[in-house]
Amino acid sequence: MEKPAISPAPITAKLDRSLHALGFEYEFLSPERVTGKLKVTETCCQPFNVLSGGVSALLAEGMASLGAYIASGFKRVAGVQLTTNHLRPTLLGDVVEAEAKPIQVGRTIQVWEVEIWKINPSNSGNKVLVSTSRVTVVCSQQASNDVKDYEEMVKNYAKL
Template identity: 60%
Template sequence: KTTAIRNRAGTPMAGSGESARTSAPSPPGPPPGFGEGAPPDNALHALGFEYTRITGTEVLGRLAVTETCCQPFKILNGGVSALMAESTASIGGYMASGYRRVAGVQLSINHLKPARLGDRIEAKANPIQVGRNVQVWEVQIWLLDPSTSEHKDLVSSARVTLLTNLSTPEEMKSYEKGIKKYAKL
């Protein structure tokens, strides 16, 4: 007898000996409670990232490097840096596009210096080009000096290209309200 392989939700996976559900899943709705002030990015929020400034010309946010953010050698995981880059650029791009849905189409990131467990870092995203259909953002991730909170060393430098001519589904309209609340930080 063959045992079906199931995903975390218990649904049989394709090709596992048992047929998966044939109905297409419904599209995800807005993040829970977002219109009431939930964080603009749930994945970053789960890591402890805090936005300190959100506009269409600059997005800033800080993160304490915790064990959750580190690879086994107690150094910031490069994927966390990439998530910070794409998320901060996307929120800025969303505002700069007049609150039209954006999608990242290219991300290039260079990791220049390590951020270690216990360090504090800051992401700073600024647009290089804001066009009607495409935006390009530069994101720098800085190690913060613990005594002054000033930028100390450049940890990563990224370039994010966003497609910005997408329509926003009706069920995501509350996201705009949430971003506007955060933008008044």
């Protein structure tokens, strides 16, 4: 079994402030896969105590962008297209697991698939797919020197 590349909570705060603010925790980073978990809290829910579709979209774009950043050799990345399908509701208190994988890694454009599953609390191996997203990312420009510290931190935690 693969060991997580990072210690989740403190590192997520450094890697992605917006996802950290929601309670998301990165668990594994590599050019081929990015994973993490989120406990659905009131902050993540719409008024009906259901996970907000916007939160699912934010998870998808954040994870795909981080994966694309690593896979591109640490070039500047920007999302240019996001499509999300919400398949089943996720309720307040549920825990979700998300995984991003590249479909196509080109020199200019990358396409990533992100799946979000609800985890059964009594059997973590039993998961239900609740959302799928496809994220297209442009990655053709060199990152500026002011993000070199960020690049080094990502390199320290990613499985390269």
